[in-house]
Amino acid sequence: MPPVTADKVMEKLVSLAKRRGFVFQSSEIYGGLGSVWDYGPLGVELKKNIKERWWRSMVHERDDIEGLDAAILMHPKVWEASGHVAGFTDPLVDCKQCKNRFRADDPRIKGTPGQPDAQCPVCGSKGTLTAPRQFNLMFKTFMGPVEEQAAVIYMRPETAQGIYVNYLNVLQSSRQKIPFGIAQVGKAFRNEITPGNFIFRTREFEQMEMQFFVKPGSETEWFEFWRGERMKWVEGLGIRSAKLRWHQHDKNELAHYAKDAYDIQYEFPFGWQEFEGIHNRTDFDLSNHQKHAGKKLDYLDPKTSERFIPYVVETSAGADRTTLVVLCDAYTEEEVRAEEGAEGGGDQRVVLKLKPSLAPLKAAVFPLVNKDGMPELAHRIHDDLRRHFNVFYDDGGSIGRRYRRQDEAGTPFGITIDGQSTQDQTVTVRDRDTLKQDRVATAKLVEYLTQKLAG
Ligand code: GAP
16 A cells, blocks of 8 residues: 555544544534544543553652642632743734734745735735734633623643642642652643644643652753653653654743753654653742742751752643544554455555553454354453453444454454354454454453553
């Protein structure tokens, strides 16, 4: 099969995601809501597996990180202190003719916005683009029954601030000592002006963030430590390392809070883009909260009796973007060779080669035909396995079609109950990637799958 061209891959992936129930456009029956997506039955499992893997490695497997689940709505002063009210902006221009709005650095704009030579990329009018104005990306809403300025609050644009404002609560209740971290997974919202590329840049998304509080002077060492740890974790998702690279922010790219920042980038079909960042946020956030809240946030080192505001090394990953990385990396179109057994040669298939431990469904159970005791045995096996794994029962259509559906879902194992099974209590287990089939005793199935799903 010829290689799939880059621009077609996203189209195919979006279509597979819908067909198999990974991701749907939000409010689709109303024509959709711009850059907001819903996760279907398989998508919710895949994203949950990624989030759980992150939580396990960041919280459960470490003694020095605590978990937190802070509210999305926070005191409006938080966003003044954090610099988001003043600094979380994009420069925008409006077309006075067609009323469209663009980022000032939109490469489609010809000429200088605000000047007579500037041309609108949508309606083509000249001289109708306004000079750039700063546009805040935070969503506003109102708290309480009155819609007035005093009641304005924001939907959090990052989860990190919930960690900073709870830093003392967690420190005191957990009896941690610096260096230690706080981890959180949760929704964030940004009124992005140029959203797109499916679930890559959306207006509502989930972050997996960890803030590591360290003694000033030790942040560079910890920054390097966390860079190493995070890349190891990403590679552990089964992502091809040739598709991963680091990108260090230059001065113009650094966020208002960061002194140094590295992105982990993936080569998406639409190019190299970030999906996780490691940031040296210094004492920027805690110092500002101390000032704005009028509450002391310094730390008393019990060993040296020194007082200091901790520095913060942040690891910030997008759960949706990481899900997109995993989907893009797993998406494969291939020809099934003749020697690969019963499935025949010259056949083409689409398969999501997800790491088995990330796959939404771990196995599918198929009675070869719906008679001769096969459905009864298949149901028994399904009931037994579902106590251990997320498994699926499918008796619809030819076995070949059932395999293909599960290939597209990324299900690593297909368990077929055939004529021999009712005689000797064995089944065939088909491997999604190699298409090899093992004959396994039903009594050994849980052990067999547990071993294959490890890692
Ligand atoms: N607390 C630091 C912070 O929020 P960021 O680089 O703005 O840093 C971190 O965001 C991660 O959050 C990104 O690497 C990306 O994975 C995810 N993210 C940010 N904006 C997003 C959006 N509009 N849609 C989907 N994911 C987004």
